[in-house]
Structures are given as structure tokens and as C-alpha cells.
Amino acid sequence: MHTHPLRAPRGTPRLLATLLVAGLAGGLAPAAFAQTTFDVIGPHEYELPVDFKPFNVFVQYAYVQNNKDTFNAAGDKVKGNGSQTIVGMSKYVRFWTPESNPRIGLAYEVIVPEIGVRNHSATNAADRHSSGIGDPLTGFAIWMKPTPSSTFGFQSFLQVPVGDSRVSDTNWKNLSSFLWDVRLTDKLGWTADAGMVFQSEKTDGTRPGNTFHTNHRLGYRVTGLLEPFVALDYESTSGRNGNPSARALDGGVGMMFHTFDNQSITLRYSSSIEGKNHVANNSLNLKYAYVW
Numbered sequence: 001m002h003t004h005p006l007r008a009p010r011g012t013p014r015l016l017a018t019l020l021v022a023g024l025a026g027g028l029a030p031a032a033f034a035q036t037t038f039d040v041i042g043p044h045e046y047e048l049p050v051d052f053k054p055f056n057v058f059v060q061y062a063y064v065q066n067n068k069d070t071f072n073a074a075g076d077k078v079k080g081n082g083s084q085t086i087v088g089m090s091k092y093v094r095f096w097t098p099e100s101n102p103r104i105g106l107a108y109e110v111i112v113p114e115i116g117v118r119n120h121s122a123t124n125a126a127d128r129h130s131s132g133i134g135d136p137l138t139g140f141a142i143w144m145k146p147t148p149s150s151t152f153g154f155q156s157f158l159q160v161p162v163g164d165s166r167v168s169d170t171n172w173k174n175l176s177s178f179l180w181d182v183r184l185t186d187k188l189g190w191t192a193d194a195g196m197v198f199q200s201e202k203t204d205g206t207r208p209g210n211t212f213h214t215n216h217r218l219g220y221r222v223t224g225l226l227e228p229f230v231a232l233d234y235e236s237t238s239g240r241n242g243n244p245s246a247r248a249l250d251g252g253v254g255m256m257f258h259t260f261d262n263q264s265i266t267l268r269y270s271s272s273i274e275g276k277n278h279v280a281n282n283s284l285n286l287k288y289a290y291v292w
Helices: 015-022
Strands: 055-071 077-096 104-118 129-133 137-144 150-159 173-183 188-199 211-220 226-237 246-260 263-276 282-291
Touching: 055 263, 104 150, 137 173, 226 263
Parallel strands: none
Antiparallel strands: 055 077, 055 282, 077 104, 104 129, 104 137, 137 150, 150 173, 173 188, 188 211, 211 226, 226 246, 246 263, 263 282
């Protein structure tokens, strides 16, 4: 039987109480992928407990992005290069509450991306398929509960340029954002974040501009198993080193399957609504989370 996370007894890790880290730093660097930063989050992502015993979470993300369209400088959608990006992200997270202050929660995580890019139209045969381990991320989150039905916190992650040369962005990044969750009713919930991505200089001498992003999920628990939701993701990158500014606004629909107390599966389709100098999102997203 499912126990609501806000009513879970001390020391009982329930999936919905822990899905925060299923999304912490889930979005990879905007320079490398078409999807907006942190757009992997789902319902309950930041619905977090306090005053609990330590526990662990493993999450496997996967998505397939078809780069058939892109937005030009005028904001018009034009034909893209037709490539396909397949990404997996394997994540381990440790949760705990400090004994000195059980009213806050802490988490530390490590994420390893697995990346594959197919472009059958590439002139050079060697460029038609690229794959490898991407730049890993590591970082922390801290949160509190202003009310029994809400969560507010902060997360910060470092992306380290040690991935395979074919898929590495070759620069350091910091992804920092505020996060929040509000249970509006027993069935309706809103989870969201807003933050920045800061990047160092790449090996080619260029330095990407700073990126602002915000991600929102509104889910309604129709049964014990099913929770449909809508998604809204936005990012805007400033121009720098002669590179123009860019932006993207994406919408999506999905379903979260509450399969067991300690596991869940989330599916979502996402598509761009408007943008500028940005690949149009056209992706199918999967998330599997396991808590122990």
C-alpha cells in the first residue's frame, strides 16, 4: 500500500518522497543537446521529506531526440540536419538528514551520461555515428519544508569535461537552481525549478553564454497507479564570442506509473512551441527510479 510521502513515518523512504534526485541535475549542458536544461524532471520530483533515516536512489533516464527541425535567427522553424540523438543517464544519489538539524534534507549525487548521435546525411562517413560516455556531473541539494505540503530548496552541480572526445563539450559547467514543490490538493501537485548554467572556455577558445532555465510539471493522480501530467520547459542563452543569443519554449504531456512504493516509471513526449537559434525539441523521454 502506498504511503503518502508527507505522512511517511521517520526512517521510511517512499518513492514519492524521494523522486527529487530523479531529477536533480538531470538536464545536461544545453550546448550539447537539443533538450532544455533539467527537462527530465517529472511529477513529485521535488516533493521531499525531512527528518528521515539515510537512503539511496538509482535512476536511469533515456530519451530519443529527432533533430528534424530547428529555429533560425528570426524564430522561424526550418529544416534541421535530420540527425537523431539517443541519450541515457545513470544516476546514484544518497539522501540524509543532518542530526544537528532534522528540519532540513540533503542529497549528493553522481550522474554518468551515455550518448549516441546518428547523422546519416553527414558527408564524412566517420561523422555519421558518434557515441561514448559524456561529461559526468556531481553535486548536492538542500531543502526544507515551509509547510507540510510544500518543499523549497537549492541544488548545485559541476559538470567535468572528462568524457569521450567525440561527445564531450570540453569545458567545465556549473548548474545551480532553486527548486520547489507544492501539493495543491491530495491529487494535484506542482513541481518546478529555476536557475542558471555557467560555462568556462572550451578547448577551441570559445566560451558559451550563460543560460537561464525553468521547468514546470503539473500532475493529477487519477488512480493509485496512474498520474498524467503536463510539462513546460524554457531556457534562454545569452550571446557571447560572436555567437547569437538563443531560446526555446517546450511543451509536453506524460504519464507517471506508480508501480511500487520504491519504484516508478515515467513517460513523456516533448515538442518545442517556439524558439530562436535553437534545435526544436521532438523527443520521447523515459525515467525509471528505484529507491532502497
